[in-house]
Amino acid sequence: MKENFIYIWLGGGLLGLGSFLFLRFNKNARVKRVVFPVIQIIGTVAFLFFVWSMWDGEIGLFIYVFSAIAVAIGILNYRRTAFCDSCGAMSFSSSIFGRPTSCSACESKWV
Numbered sequence: 001m002k003e004n005f006i007y008i009w010l011g012g013g014l015l016g017l018g019s020f021l022f023l024r025f026n027k028n029a030r031v032k033r034v035v036f037p038v039i040q041i042i043g044t045v046a047f048l049f050f051v052w053s054m055w056d057g058e059i060g061l062f063i064y065v066f067s068a069i070a071v072a073i074g075i076l077n078y079r080r081t082a083f084c085d086s087c088g089a090m091s092f093s094s095s096i097f098g099r100p101t102s103c104s105a106c107e108s109k110w111v
Contacts, residue, residue: 008050015046027088037078044074084108 019039026032048070055063080093082100089105102109 004053008053012046012050015043019043023090029083029085029088032083032088032090036081036083040074040078044070082110084110 022035023032023039048067051066051070052063076096079097080095080099082091082093083089084091084103084106086108087103087106089103091100091102091104093100100110
């Protein structure tokens, strides 16, 4: 699988750039709420594929624990993210398990 290393990096870079451009410049919060979980899932699976493809040793306990941690981080990132209905900006919570309470761009409060 290491012979495809450049394609894996290129695919990950294009996925990241496309996600960034979509989330940064699209102002429709409703569409972002639908697309963001898909981006999180695809990004986590792509990251795990990258790690698994570079793994030389036997599939051991480490790779399973690493995979579980990567999935948990993806879920926490999803839960800590919210989109403003007023301006469409993406905001993150400083709390590990909570959602943001106001928009970081326009300061509108959410309930």
